[in-house]
Amino acid sequence: MAFAVAREKSEFLYQQVINLVRQMRDQGLLQPGQKLPSLRSLATKLSVSVPTVKQGYEELERLGEISARPKSGYYLSVVQATNSAPRRARLSNKAVPVKRQSLIEQVYEAIHTPGVLPLGIANPVAAHSSEKTLARTMRRVMNQAGQTAINYGPMDGFAPLKRQLALRYLDFGVPVDPAELVITNGAQEALAIALQCVAEPGDIIAVESPCYFGILELIESLGMMAFEIPLCPDDGIWLDDLSATLEQQTIKACIFSTAISNPIGSLMPEDNRKKLVALLESYNVPLIEDDVYSDLCFTEKRAIPAQAYSQKKQVITCASFSKTAAPGYRIGWMIAPKYIEKAKRIKRALSCSSSLINQWTLSEFIASGDYERNVQQLRRTLMINRDRMIASVKQEFPPNTRISCPRGGGVLWIELPSGQDAVDLFYKALNEKISIAPGAIFSPSNKYSRCFRISYGLPWSDEVEKAIKTLGQLAYQGIEPSRARTG
Amino acid sequence: MAFAVAREKSEFLYQQVINLVRQMRDQGLLQPGQKLPSLRSLATKLSVSVPTVKQGYEELERLGEISARPKSGYYLSVVQATNSAPRRARLSNKAVPVKRQSLIEQVYEAIHTPGVLPLGIANPVAAHSSEKTLARTMRRVMNQAGQTAINYGPMDGFAPLKRQLALRYLDFGVPVDPAELVITNGAQEALAIALQCVAEPGDIIAVESPCYFGILELIESLGMMAFEIPLCPDDGIWLDDLSATLEQQTIKACIFSTAISNPIGSLMPEDNRKKLVALLESYNVPLIEDDVYSDLCFTEKRAIPAQAYSQKKQVITCASFSKTAAPGYRIGWMIAPKYIEKAKRIKRALSCSSSLINQWTLSEFIASGDYERNVQQLRRTLMINRDRMIASVKQEFPPNTRISCPRGGGVLWIELPSGQDAVDLFYKALNEKISIAPGAIFSPSNKYSRCFRISYGLPWSDEVEKAIKTLGQLAYQGIEPSRARTG
Secondary structure, three states: OOOOOOOOOOOOHHHHHHHHHHHHHHOOOOOOOOEOOOHHHHHHHHOOOHHHHHHHHHHHHHOOOEEEEOOOEEEEOOOOOHHHOOOOOOOOOOOEOOOOHHHHHHHHHHHOOOOOEEOOOOOHHHHOOOHHHHHHHHHHHHHHHHHHHHOOOOOOOOHHHHHHHHHHHHHOOOOOOHHHEEEEOHHHHHHHHHHHHHOOOOOEEEEEEOOOHHHHHHHHHOOOEEEEEEEEOOOEEOHHHHHHHHHHOOEEEEEEOOOOOOOOOOOOOHHHHHHHHHHHHHOOOOEEEEOOOHHHEOOOOOOOOHHHHOOOOOEEEEEEOOOOOOHHHOOEEEEOOOOHHHHHHHHHHHHOOOOHHHHHHHHHHHHOOHHHHHHHHHHHHHHHHHHHHHHHHHHHOOOOOEEOOOOEOOEEEEEOOOOOOHHHHHHHHHHOOEEOEEHHHHOOOOOOOOEEEEEOOOOOOHHHHHHHHHHHHHHHHHHHHHHHHHO | OOOOOOOOOOOOHHHHHHHHHHHHHHOOOOOOOOEOOOHHHHHHHHOOOHHHHHHHHHHHHHOOOEEEEOOOEEEEOOOOOHHHOOOOOOOOOOOEOOOOHHHHHHHHHHHOOOOOEEOOOOOHHHHOOOHHHHHHHHHHHHHHHHHHHHOOOOOOOOHHHHHHHHHHHHHOOOOOOHHHEEEEOHHHHHHHHHHHHHOOOOOEEEEEEOOOHHHHHHHHHOOOEEEEEEEEOOOEEOHHHHHHHHHHOOEEEEEEOOOOOOOOOOOOOHHHHHHHHHHHHHOOOOEEEEOOOHHHEOOOOOOOOHHHHOOOOOEEEEEEOOOOOOHHHOOEEEEOOOOHHHHHHHHHHHHOOOOHHHHHHHHHHHHOOHHHHHHHHHHHHHHHHHHHHHHHHHHHOOOOOEEOOOOEOOEEEEEOOOOOOHHHHHHHHHHOOEEOEEHHHHOOOOOOOOEEEEEOOOOOOHHHHHHHHHHHHHHHHHHHHHHHHHO
16 A cells, blocks of 8 residues: 655654544545554655654544554554534633522432432543442451541541552652642542632632533632633633733633543643643743543543643642542542642641541552553443444434544533423423533533533443433424424 | 428529439438439429429539439439539630640550559440441441442542431431531541631631530630630539620630530530520521530430521531441531531542541441440440449548549549649559549640549459549559658
8 A cells, every 4th residue: 555645844754644544534445443554564665763653643643543453463443433523612702700609419319219210420430430449448348447447537648648649640650749739529629729729819810611511610719700611522621712811811710620620621732731830830820630530531542641841830730530430439639739738738627637548548559560450451342432422423313413522531522403492301301310510510600501411431232322312302492493494 | 301401592493403312411311322202202292393393403413413214213423523623723814825735645555555554534435335236237338349349439428328327317306417417537537627617727716624625625626715614513604704805815716525525524504505506696606516425425315406596507417336336437427517628529539538438337226226235234334333443542542633524425624632743643653554634634724733544444344443543543643742741
């Protein structure tokens, strides 16, 4: 096979690789699921270096167009959803107080109603349960620890767990001082403490749009204001928009997920992540990164937290085990180099320490290697589930439905055709014993009325497949009135 | 034996019973540890009714002068410390911002330093460990729950635990609607949520003086101000002082422990508790009650939470399992009838839900009766430890050392003779590998410099006894310079 590659002088070399793969795909030379040429063979064919091909492949992988399988190579993704991703919303240029509580309460209630399929909750752990290994570990810890297992642990966290976390960060090349790390009650408490470290009631916090509703609720609860920065489904935060906002508004802090955002599933390119940190530090604005999904990146190389690029130590990384191991253990952490003393004081005042036995169990779970094994399997399962669910939504939903192609994590973001209302769909779905998360709760300014979030974090089953079918039928019903009007 | 009782017309009948017992004691007719006359025999002798004698005995019990042994009767307390309780501090009449953090940090650090005897922490659970029963229960729960054990629980708490708690309250005659109850990460998070339900930054919160330093830290962390109301070692909050304060200051809310206060161990008489609630409701001031110790009252009848007397539903009860079963599980709760919707929202925003497996285990622990059995044994052990420690302090410390006689809980509050500094003692004790909690951290206005708190919640041992001896020697050293001056 010979490949014709149009070269432009200004073009990065690796862009040629990307163009070539896309060309082969569009021409049907590469079929979904088919293996890509090896790095070496393509390098030879294009007369470029192996690292250049690698760079091109990694970028395609980040964009979800191809995926890596360990020790095997790169494969064309089964689902190519990039171009049908939900559109960027037009956002207001005002900071707004957050008010969507009643709907959020109903979403949570639906999730915990027996007999209702919980597609509305972001709970990827269910896809590949670590329950048995964790239970075994906890039994062992109870035997070892005796009386100590029920005692108060240190306020800032169980030292061995802090060490294990620091070692993990070191594995991806990010040195973290355990003394700058505080164990919290999940990432939510970490975010609560982080916000209180850097901002006060009345302050404006820049958030992603769409934004995880738990963050919006937190900002409201602390009497702060949210300012929405639009997300690009591929690249995450639009740096130009952010830059313009920083110029025009007094932003006290940002809460972003630079690795995998929730609900949209974007992954910032490493270069953008560096630029983001530099931009914020030039304005002296602290970045709080909600990093709960970075262990679930579908790229071969795990995303490096923005923390690693900070010069001024103004990045606070918040994360947890809730999306990767044990949501119900409620153990998270924060890395807050500049604000550590304040963070420790606030943690102590808010809830003293976190559950010692849960910390201890998770510490052993990492140390034994079980955590990493579990996360790897979970990632593989989630990738398969994602592709299945995208395919299923494509098949069952009305034309012009737009679907995200998440780069990791466990949720899809879906935009219904114009004229439809996702809150309406939420209620109709609940009647059918299916919970979804309507888009309205992901914005303080009532954007995303046509969008909703569903989880592919349940084990794939006929029930899930049937639920997608039912949701699709409900979505078809939603467009009938307008059809009737035009017909 | 014949008893001569001086009757005064205005005197309550039960006061005669009290006077008689004290007279017998002072005359040596009743020895410490000796059994008191039965209710019936004393009623006959005094020509009063059995309930009147019972009322007098209960009052003496509340005051710590006698104690009840189930199915046996009443006994003269071994230690009669009432009259040597630390004195009421002269308090400023200004609200003050709270600042004692560095010392608090050192106290916590000392507690968690290996090899240091943790007398500085209030951890009564250690006296009679429930660890084995809890471990067995947790194993059973893991077997039953499977995958569910690691999942997210409902935001406001695991329903069976809420039901078990409501049933327990019903046992002491307090009806609690589980829907008005939220499970939290320990009582500390409950207090944090409660404060945010009723007050805002800048508001003044009335606290007990001396006050548990965790509450002072919380008030500071939320940007509020603390106003100290003096405690009577016997009767708790002085209602006259509180009434005057309410007249003069804009108090936004109160945080009191009407059952057992920390560190002083006072127990408000039931009548005062009723008056307290009525007084606060007449000023429309919400009461947050820190009720973590009420299951550890040394009176035969468990203290009823102030919640029970509320007409306006403005009392928020905060409690936990940390002082009675498993501090390290970090499970507490709050009852907030009037503020329940706000409380649920704040809990969700602060930390989502609490550890499901820990909640589940505690729920089974109550349902099986193990909790109540454990608490009863713990109370007995703590009473014995208290008396031992008071006796030991009396023997080892300089004359004019004043000692509290706690009505429950697990800590003693000790006032050194004049001229001494308890922070100094804290550092000297730490050199000897003993941690204590210096009085300075229990007041935002640097009161109680001569006081310190020690726990009798460790199993009684030679090590504990030796530590008291060492502390006593250090206290003697502290007074030597002034002796030298006067000598």
